Amino acid sequence: MNRHLISAADLSRDDALLILDTAEELSRVADQSVKKLPTLRGRTVVNLFFEDSTRTRISFEAAAKRLSADVINFSAKGSSVSKGESLKDTALTLEAMGADGVVIRHGASGAPHRLAQWVRGSVVNAGDGTHEHPTQALLDAFTMRRRLGNLEGRRVTIVGDVLHSRVARSNVLLLATLGAQVTLVAPPTLFPVAIGTWPCEISYDLDAVLPKSDVVMMLRVQQERMNAAYFPTVREYSRRYGLDAERMARLPDDAIVMHPGPMNRGVEIAAEVADSVRSTIVEQVANGVSARMAVLYLLLGGSEPAIGKEVSA
Amino acid sequence: MTAYLIRDARVLGGEPTGILVRDGVIAAVGANLDGGDAEVVDATGLIALPGLVDLHTHLREPGREDAETVESGTKAAAMGGFTAVHAMANTDPVADTAGVVEQVWRLGREAGYCDVHPVGAVTNGIRGETLAELGAMADSAARVRVFSDDGHCVSDAVIMRRALEYVKAFDGVVAQHAQEPRLTEGAQMNEGEMSAALGMTGWPAVAEEAIIARDVLLTEHVGSRLHVCHVSTAGSVEIIRWAKSKGIQVTAEVTPHHLLLNDTRAGSYDPIFKVNPPLRTPDDVTALRHALADGTIDCVATDHAPHPVEAKETEWAVAAMGMIGLETALHVVQEAMIETDLLDWAGVADRMAYAPARIGRLSGQGRPIEAGAPANITLYDPSPRRAVDPAAMTSKSRNTPFAGLSLPGRVVATFLRGRPTVLEGKLQ
Secondary structure, eight states, X not given: OOSOBOXXXXXXXHHHHHHHHHHHHXXXXXXXXXXXXXXXXXXXXXXXXXXXXXXXXXXXXXXXXXXXXXXXXXXXXXXXXXXXXXXXXXXXXXXXXXXXXXXXXXSSTTHHHHHXXXXXXXXXXXXXXXXXXXXXXXXXXXXXXXXXXXXXTOEEEEESOTTTOHHHHHHHHHHHHTTOEEEEEOOGGGSOTTGGGSSXXXXXXXXXXXXXXXXXXXXXXXXXXXXXXXXXXXXXHHHXXXXXXXXXXXXXXXXXXXXXXXXXXXXXXXXXXXXXXTBOHHHHHHHHHHHHHXXXXXXHSTTSOSSSSOOOO | OOOEEEEEEEXXXXXXXXXXXXXXXXXXXXXXXXXXXXXXXEOTTOEEEEOEEEEEEOOOTTTXXXXXXXXXXXXXXXXXXXXXXXXXXXXXXXXXXXXXHHHHHHHHHHHOSSEEEEOBOSBGGGXXXXXXXXXXXXXXXXXXXXXXXXXXXXOOHHHHHHHHHHGGXXXXXXXXXXXXXXXXXXXXXXXXXXXXXXXOOEEOHHHHHHHHXXXXXXXXXXXXXXXXXXXXXXXXXXXXXXXXXXXXXXXXXXXXXXXXXXGGGGGGOOGGGOOSSOOOOHHHHHHHHXXXXXXXXXXXXOOBOOOOGGGTSSOGGGSOOOBOOTTTHHHHHIIIIITTTSOOHHHHHIIIIIHHHHHTTOSSSSOOSSTTSBOOXXXXXXEEEEEBOGGGOSXXXXXXXXXXXXXXXXXXXXXXXXXXEEETTEEO
16 A cells, blocks of 8 residues: 555555455444554654544544544644745644654645655545545445445446535545446536546436436535536526435435535435435444544554554553 | 857758857858957857747746846846847736836846847736836837737737737737636646546636637737737647638747646646646647647747746645746757657747747847858757756756756857857856
8 A cells, every 4th residue: 555545546446445344343443432442552643634624633533543643633723824834844844743644634636745745654635625535435435335235336426516526536536446336417517527537427417317326425515616607506406416305216225325524405415315214424424433543554553453452541 | 359160060950061250240151261360169060040039038027036037037048048038027016117128128238148128018017907008118228019918818808909909000019828817717727637637727728719719800800910928729729820821910939848748747736837828738739849840830939937946845726837948948849849850950940039039020139140140149969868957057946847857959059149148058
């Protein structure tokens, strides 16, 4: 495996399966009364968040702490970054403090690539601009595997703002690596112009795709897209591309509904769908901790086995 | 003034001959010249080209002297084989008055490494709203003939029309930075397969082509002269080819970086490759090379754009756009056009000296190497290959996208009106 996890494309099929299997083992820690393993004791993980994202940050924080790593949270607000410090100088500061791993969330696509050139520790991309969010794809694949088993040949439909979605990019890459068949559904304005080169199908017609889906993943519609002529109105978007109970009924019986959160209830997903038994939205959050534990363990943990040692905390 | 006898130079790649330079002019060209007391320059194996002329140079002074000054930029130009550069107007303050263009022109004269012809802004503050005093700049000591809001597009069709009409009074030309602003809001790189994969906002080819199409039609309508800066797409080439076939007075330039590099470079997210217009696809690069070869694109212009280190050592989205190019231009053109047999050295002389001088209406530059012409001469050794070393640049800035790339050729000497600004590869 690479030293960093920056793109889902960095993962071979074997790498991805190793992470998912490791996440499965590590998830048992959550069922114990003492939710902690000593594996990363003495290692330092910095959560470097240039964008507000409480969900992702606390997920990484919980993952690192369950592995006994020391966690430093560094958020751009109120730090030297808000005083104009460059990413490079921030990186050199972290380097001087001896960070073994840096988890970075940044509004600029490619910021983790740049960071990886300036620090010696492992860089984990926790979402960069409109590029990728590989640990989200891993937790999504982990959730699908738990519900559906092997993903080979499974049909996954991802619906929404593909153009700006880092979740969609990482999922398309990882799911293709794992052998799933992905169909992206969106209005034509929300696909990149060169979407034809991606390893997936595309459709403008959600109703036609739903009966052939084992998984349907709804993407969040960002507030800033709503007034930029990507679609006429939020209501029209919701009518054509939102998942309500009537549309959900077109899914095969064992199909699941996913959403990376945070949701716009009533826009891309109706409340009764989000709260239905098909929905894995809360599971995804729990699985996020397991998937991120697996990533941190495999990048930082070296050769020691993930579990099986005495829990000592 | 010292006289020079340049021995055994291959003028435009032809048979070895002698060039006698005396009193700033070429006194004679031929074999067995008697130089008298002239200093002898052995040019065995070297190609003699007319001094190169750049239509598109950012010298950054006044305003960003930390990135480049007129002196450092013209030294870099001389090292690249140039004897004249056009200094773009987007300085701080903007070159939109006779005062600023005269200042830049005077700084060039004082530095003395290369002629500096200021480009005047089309609109005040390059804001695209009101015409700058184009006539005052044309009548100033700087004798401005090229007007451009480069960096910004004159996107308002009425302002563009008026500018094209107005410059007819003094045989000026409007050099357009063709970029439809609404189609390129927040644009980071060429819109296509790479931008889709990298998650960066795309700069679509149509945003360039739509403006060029509009402008050639406006130019035809008012009977003026248009120059298109840094053409970057195959579609733009088609429009310019069509306009020329209709007899419209349009000329165009291409940069060395658009002749050699493509948008796959952005995959590194290293903003050394961030430039406006962006690097395009390999198919665009091929179309640009063929258009330069067949004359649809008239000339090579560097768009030399110096930036300090910290403007590029950042995330891609916040990095400055642009790359330096004066000291690598001829090497890149050799690699892209000579080594591929698309142009010969006479073609290079046309695209890098005659044509840009003609477009800029320069009288003492871009003349053939023959008796009576001003002695603006570049001696070039096409044989050595070496890796581009940013640290070795004469420019104040280091932002070359060619770092580490092996390129052919070496500028051995540059003569500006008979005086060497570069000899034996060293600045004089």
